[in-house]
Amino acid sequence: MNVPTSHKILGHFSNRMRQLYNRRLEGNQPLSKVQREKIQRLESMGFAFDRHFDVNLQKLEAYKKEKGHCKVPVKYMPDRALGSWAEVIRLEHNRMNRGEPSNYLTADRLRKLATVGFNFSSQVMIPWEVKFEKLRAYRAQHGRDPPTSHPELGSWVRKQRYCYNQKSDGTLRAASILSGTWDEREEKLHDIGFVFQAGPRLSAEAKATMRAGIKKSWDDRLADFVVWKERHGHPYVPTVSDGEDKLLGRWVAAQ
Known part of the structure; x- marks a missing residue:
């Protein structure tokens, strides 16, 4: 229900209700019980408080x-x-x-975007099998694996080696192991001669040193994420932060 402010009868009323709604979002001026009830009744009717945002959300x-x-x-x-x-x-x-405030992405808008499933990357996820076939074609043409600087396959190649090393170290996610997803993919990559060890690896001692400052397990980080989401009302943890959420932000970025 998107009533324009130019409407002869309802325009002024709609504008007033949107002002109350914005006050509630900002939290600077608490609404009275009657005002809150008005907002709730209009929300149940589908009234478009945030016209521009809600219209685009419907388009999305x-x-x-x-x-x-x-x-x-x-x-x-x-x-x-x-x-x-x-x-x-x-x-x-x-x-x-980057840790900077956003006046546009309020917690309410982030909740709406999360409900729809908005993706903050404009790149469409390409299925693993499609990338694999492109790797096969590249190897058939060049006789080797693409370099990690390759614009299309570079990051994907790095990820396959990363998963392989995780499995070797015993740190591959349990979900991938139980489903057998990685085993099937690893076998396919082996069949075409993919090189998993493209360079020198860190020693176990070096890896232990790198992980020394990060003591929390994956499950602990997940629990922290759930608490953060409940506290802020949306799941988008800043991935760059100098505050107390710095390690949680890094964990989110790695998922």
Whole structure:
């Protein structure tokens, strides 16, 4: 329900209700019980308090229904306004990751984005099998694995070696082991001659030294994340921070 402020009868009323809603978001001026009840009744009716944001959120939901994901490209030709809005969201999110405040991405808006499943990267996730076939084609043409600087396969190649080393060290995620996902992928990579050890590895002593300052287990970090989410009302932990959430931010970035 998106009532424009120019409406002859309801325009002034809608504008007043949106002002109350913004006051509630900012938290500077507490609302009375009657005002809170008004907001709740309008919310139950689907009233668009945050018109511009909510309109784009509805467009995002339609986009997800059609495309199967929320990674709206910046230059989305069918709706350039939606693409520009999605880029603003990503830029503001990057600011938050750097530890800077964002006046646009309030906790309420972050909750709405989390509900829809907004992705803060404009890159569409490519299935593992597609990357594998591209690796096979590259090896057939060049007779070797692509370098880690390769624009399309470099980061993917690094990840395969990382998973292989994790399994060797006994630190590969239990979910990957139990499902057998990595074993199947490792076998396929072995079959085409993929080189898992592309360079010198750190010794066990060096790795132990690096991990000495990080004593919490994965489950402990997950528990910290749940507490953080409940405290802030959304799951987006800044990945760059100098405060008490610094290690949690690093953990989130590594997932």
